[in-house]
Amino acid sequence: MTFPFEALTACGAELEEEASANDAQAAFPSEGMGRLRELGVLSASLPHTLGGQGFGTGQQNIIGLLHLLRLVGQGSLALGRIVEGHINAIRLIACYGTPDQLARAAADVHDGALFGVWVTEGTTPLRMEQVDGTIRLRGEKIFASGARHVTRALVTARTHDETTRMLLVTLDDGRDVSPVFGGLSGMRGAETGRCDFGAMTLPPDAVIGQEGDYLRQPEFSAGAWRGMAVALGGIERLATLLRLQLAERGRAESPAQQARIGQALIATETAYLWTRKAALIVATQDGRDAGDIVATVNLARIAVERAGLDVIELVQRGLGLSAFTRTNVAERLIRDLATYLRQPAPDETLCEGAAWFTHRDLPRMEDMR
Incomplete structure (x- = not known):
């Protein structure tokens, strides 16, 4: 099937x-x-x-x-x-x-x-303690996507010796969830919130893997390609809306608007090619240097972010004030994409990728088969 x-x-x-x-x-x-x-x-x-x-x-x-x-x-x-x-x-x-x-x-x-993965610490970091054959939790996670709807949360928790473990937590309808302070301007439908795990107990088999597995490379960084793929879909849709709305207004023949359409198409294809490259290097990771995988995905992440920000600017300039009206789907999509693209540590990610490939060549697509 x-x-x-x-x-x-x-x-x-x-x-x-x-x-x-x-x-x-x-x-x-x-x-x-x-x-x-x-x-x-x-x-x-x-x-x-x-x-x-x-x-x-x-x-x-x-x-x-x-x-x-x-x-x-x-x-x-x-x-x-x-x-x-x-x-x-x-x-x-x-x-x-x-x-x-x-x-x-x-x-x-x-x-x-x-299922969901919640790892961002709040004011009270999530901690685990093994007592009488059970695991007791205290603390919270913030920026938890699907906070009221995820029923199986994979979370990271600190132990008494400050190591990090992964736990799979079964959630019920009585969980203590509150919105992100101030609310997010975009990605509002993802229902991102804060979840308090205080007083929750888990069985011993809730532990997934060994200490340090969550941050283990190349898996930790390589998985970012999946987020790029989601962002790529938003970038593609936004570029399509630019073309469609300009055509509907009879403005698509303007040389300035054609230039914007062309630039949006270039940016969209750039995002696709980098996302595909990141996915392929993960798919062919056996026998590869982990550093090559991590650095390639890191550079791809920045390339996709840049492409998305470029398309956002092109749409706002091309559609003018209509791109800022709540009745235009492009307005919401711009907010959602701008929020989704805001991943952690972009400067560090770029510099690490650049440093790795300063003295070695970037893997080629033709070698990823």
Whole structure:
């Protein structure tokens, strides 16, 4: 059975419509998530042996996963963020968990569970303590995407000796969740919030992997390509809106506007090529230097960010004030994309990639087969 990419493409308009309708209230896109679940998007990352498509848990089908994420991103970046977090959690369990833990996760996915990865510390960092055969938690996570809807959260917690472990936490409806202070201007549908884990207890088998696994390279940095794929979908959609709206107004023949359209197309293709390169180097990582993988993905991340920011500027200049009106889907998409592109430590990421390749060549696409 192959993944229904045509059906996913066809539902892009309804995902976009729900994203716009929900934006003002920062409401979670429940209908869109239900539609994606029906299409098998949430189970696609599972291995074939566990009822999935093998998208993301291994090194095969990487390009299929890229296509899936960009299509979701074209319809809704907020949904794309939730789906990417779900896939990230499954990937980490597959990489570092036991076969039984992965099998249980797969069963949960087939039963409708939504996974997420929450690692950003709040005022009170999340800590774990082993007492009487159980794990007790105290502390919080902030910027937790899907805070009220994720039912299986993969979190990082500090131990008494200040090492970091991964835990898979089953969440119920009684969780203590509050919005991000002040709220976010974009990606509002992702329902990003703060979750307090105080007084929660877990069984010993909630621990995933060994100490330090979450930050282990190249997996820690290499996974950023999936976020690029979601952003790519938003960039593609925004460039399309520029072309369509200029044509509708009869302004697409203006030389200045044609130049903007051309620049937007160049930026979009640049984002695609760098995202594909990052995905392929992850897919062909066996036998490669981990530094090559990390540095390539780091440079790709900055290239995609730059392409997205360029397209945002081109759309705002090309459409003028209409790009700032709430009734224009481009206005929301610009806010969502600008927020989504704001990943941590961009300067450090760029400098690390540049330093690595100062005295060695960047891997070529033709070698990634």
